[in-house]
Amino acid sequence: MFGYYMELALRSLKRSRALTALMILAIALGIGACMTTLTVLHVLSGDPLPGRSATVFYPQLDPRDMTDYEPGTDLPDQITWVDGMNLLRSHRADRQALMVGGQVATQTTDEHTDPFFTQARYTTADFFPMFDTPFRYGQGWSSAEDDARSRVAVISSELNDRLFNGQDSTGRTVRADGNDLRVIGVLKHWRPVPHFFDLNMGNYSGSEDIYVPLGTARDLHLARMGGISCWGKGSGEESKMETAQCTWLQFWVQLDSPAKASAYLDFLTHYAQEQKAAGRFERPANVRMLDLMGWMNDQKVVPGDVRLQAWLALGFFAVCLINTIGLMLAKFMRRSGELSVRRALGASRGSVFMQLLMEAGMVGVVGGLAGLFLAWFGLWLVRLQPAMYAQLAHLDVPMLCLTIALAIGATLLAGVLPAWRACHVAPALQLKSQ
Amino acid sequence: MLKMTHLAKVYRTEVVETYALRDFNIDVKEGEFVAVTGPSGSGKTTFLTIAGLLETFTGGQYHLDGVEVSQLDDNARSRIRNEKIGFIFQAFNLIPDLNVFDNVEVPLRYRGMKAAERKQRIMDALERVGLASRAKHYPAELSGGQQQRVAIARALAGSPRLLLADEPTGNLDTQMARGVMELLEEIHREGATIVMVTHDPELAARAQRNVHVIDGQVVDLSEEPRFHAQPNVAHS
Numbered sequence: 001m002f003g004y005y006m007e008l009a010l011r012s013l014k015r016s017r018a019l020t021a022l023m024i025l026a027i028a029l030g031i032g033a034c035m036t037t038l039t040v041l042h043v044l045s046g047d048p049l050p051g052r053s054a055t056v057f058y059p060q061l062d063p064r065d066m067t068d069y070e071p072g073t074d075l076p077d078q079i080t081w082v083d084g085m086n087l088l089r090s091h092r093a094d095r096q097a098l099m100v101g102g103q104v105a106t107q108t109t110d111e112h113t114d115p116f117f118t119q120a121r122y123t124t125a126d127f128f129p130m131f132d133t134p135f136r137y138g139q140g141w142s143s144a145e146d147d148a149r150s151r152v153a154v155i156s157s158e159l160n161d162r163l164f165n166g167q168d169s170t171g172r173t174v175r176a177d178g179n180d181l182r183v184i185g186v187l188k189h190w191r192p193v194p195h196f197f198d199l200n201m202g203n204y205s206g207s208e209d210i211y212v213p214l215g216t217a218r219d220l221h222l223a224r225m226g227g228i229s230c231w232g233k234g235s236g237e238e239s240k241m242e243t244a245q246c247t248w249l250q251f252w253v254q255l256d257s258p259a260k261a262s263a264y265l266d267f268l269t270h271y272a273q274e275q276k277a278a279g280r281f282e283r284p285a286n287v288r289m290l291d292l293m294g295w296m297n298d299q300k301v302v303p304g305d306v307r308l309q310a311w312l313a314l315g316f317f318a319v320c321l322i323n324t325i326g327l328m329l330a331k332f333m334r335r336s337g338e339l340s341v342r343r344a345l346g347a348s349r350g351s352v353f354m355q356l357l358m359e360a361g362m363v364g365v366v367g368g369l370a371g372l373f374l375a376w377f378g379l380w381l382v383r384l385q386p387a388m389y390a391q392l393a394h395l396d397v398p399m400l401c402l403t404i405a406l407a408i409g410a411t412l413l414a415g416v417l418p419a420w421r422a423c424h425v426a427p428a429l430q431l432k433s434q
Numbered sequence: 435m436l437k438m439t440h441l442a443k444v445y446r447t448e449v450v451e452t453y454a455l456r457d458f459n460i461d462v463k464e465g466e467f468v469a470v471t472g473p474s475g476s477g478k479t480t481f482l483t484i485a486g487l488l489e490t491f492t493g494g495q496y497h498l499d500g501v502e503v504s505q506l507d508d509n510a511r512s513r514i515r516n517e518k519i520g521f522i523f524q525a526f527n528l529i530p531d532l533n534v535f536d537n538v539e540v541p542l543r544y545r546g547m548k549a550a551e552r553k554q555r556i557m558d559a560l561e562r563v564g565l566a567s568r569a570k571h572y573p574a575e576l577s578g579g580q581q582q583r584v585a586i587a588r589a590l591a592g593s594p595r596l597l598l599a600d601e602p603t604g605n606l607d608t609q610m611a612r613g614v615m616e617l618l619e620e621i622h623r624e625g626a627t628i629v630m631v632t633h634d635p636e637l638a639a640r641a642q643r644n645v646h647v648i649d650g651q652v653v654d655l656s657e658e659p660r661f662h663a664q665p666n667v668a669h670s
Binding site: 001004011015337338341342343344345346347348349350351426427428 | 480483486488489508509512513515516517521527529531532540541543544545546588592
């Protein structure tokens with residue numbers, strides 16, 4: 001019967017082309033608007049570490065003095081060098097990484113090539129396993145190399161393509177701000193969205209091209225970039241950053257169980273109390289540790305207008321669906337004579353219901369495909385916008401599937417009431433009135 | 435074949451109950467050709483829709499081919515309509531955007547019949563009503579008489595035990611009506627049970643037996659005719 005229902009649905013849709021076109025247009029517009037904004041929201045609010053984000057945490061401390069102190073004020077978004085190194089060396093987490101962004105002039109040892117600026121990340125060994133970075137060649141550095149401040153680097157596949165034509169460059173030398181670093185690893189393409197581990201560089205900035213041990217970067221005075229917040233005598237002078245009263249580093253830990261997370265928070269509280277007792281911290285001990293998605297949420301990574309647009313588009317889609325329900329109701333009820341004849345000839349209510357639902361489903365499929373095209377067009381328009389996230393607005397496979405499923409599902413839902421009403425028309429009354 | 439005993443059909447609103455059928459009794463034997471006659475509003479069509487399981491009844495009993503139908507659900511009633519009953523309507527009720535072949539095919543589709551068997555039955559039915567050559571035509575391309583013949587072919591295609599005809603010649607001119615009536619008589623001679631509702635005495639005279647309905651009840655015309663000045667309405 002499926003084939004028969006489909007045949008009947010096609011006939012019916014062809015018979016009232018204008019009404020069919022209106023329904024398809026309503027669904028397509030609703031789906032197009034909805035999927036454009038939902039795709040942007042999906043891209044911006046996605047989990048950058050699927051399956052791991054619940055075990056990755058961002059500890060925060062408050063090392064500031066009492067100036068402008070008010071209970072309940074927000075904690076600094078970054079930590080000081082001293083606290084970072086203390087926490088790093090305590091090894092209380094399963095993994096931990098201290099980091100800061102930078103920018104370096106990069107080139108090979110070939111004197112004939114011109115250097116160019118690339119985004120850099122100065123970090124510690126656990127960065128790579130903790131964030132599960134994919135390697136094409138080689139691997140990251142070890143804690144021993146962190147301690148030894150080795151002249152090593154991991155580069156991105158894009159930089160490897162540019163400097164070494166995509167060949168295995170491990171063992172070769174890359175020059176950063178005039179310093180030779182031995183390439184020990186080449187990443188595969190890796191661009192976590194959002195750029196969660198350092199929001200100071202922009203929530204949706206691209207990934208770095210070169211990764212250097214933090215200690216090495218400090219030794220070589222590689223240029224640092226990102227936010228900095230100082231108090232008291234902290235000046236932000238680059239040569240005194242290790243001792244300055246400034247927060248400028250990001251610190252991430254991996255804690256593989258809730259018990260470990262709870263224990264680490266206790267440790268953090270204890271650490272803050274110790275620092276206060278030692279006179280380094282002045283404010284009452286105040287710590288916080290959010291998991292990755294909690295941190296994204298706290299930092300309001302997804303722009304508010306994107307959420308608003310998504311809600312507005314969903315509202316618009318609801319209006320489109322209500323219109324579709326009205327159009328379908330009119331269409332189906334207009335055919336109550338034919339449906340009554342079918343009932344008289346042996347069609348059960350269920351058969352008539354399925355026949356009409358098939359018709360609604362076909363409107364959904366075509367409306368969904370048209371909506372997909374409109375969403376594609378809408379995303380192209382989004383990408384023309386100057387916003388940093390604009391370039392990320394692309395339909396991916398899950399959103400593509402969701403578009404089609406949403407269109408069909410919503411249209412079937414819209415078809416249920418009209419189909420239900422139509423299949424409950426009393427055939428005897430209809431046939432008598434004819 | 436069709437037996438109704440003390441059947442009643444009441445239409446209820448908040449303030450009034452209207453009896454369309456009251457203490458309605460009829461027994462149609464297999465192979466009979468019965469004409470149900472009566473004035474407009476007497477309940478003939480209500481009887482036919484109940485007989486065809488398109489409407490439920492309020493009281494009494496109805497046995498169709500030995501089955502008491504009052505407790506059947508929609509699926510069972512639909513199946514009986516599809517397999518045992520053929521309808522012929524005054525307004526033909528062909529589906530305008532289906533051609534003749536596809537119109538005749540409708541009841542067979544709901545029976546889940548295979549394509550080859552459907553085709554054979556459709557062509558046989560169209561041959562029988564003399565319209566095999568018009569299989570690809572649409573209803574709008576046919577005369578009223580031809581449309582009614584298609585409707586008869588549609589009713590016959592499923593080999594029903596019972597044919598229910600509601601004023602089958604009501605929308606036709608005399609010549610076309612004669613042709614349709616001759617076709618029904620021929621079908622009856624071949625063994626079909628036919629119940630035909632009509633208010634045309636000439637047409638009714640061609641049936642084996644006449645049943646007269648007045649005010650929702652079967653009346654015996656041999657008795658003195660009864661006249662009802664008031665509508666059969668009981669206020670609740």
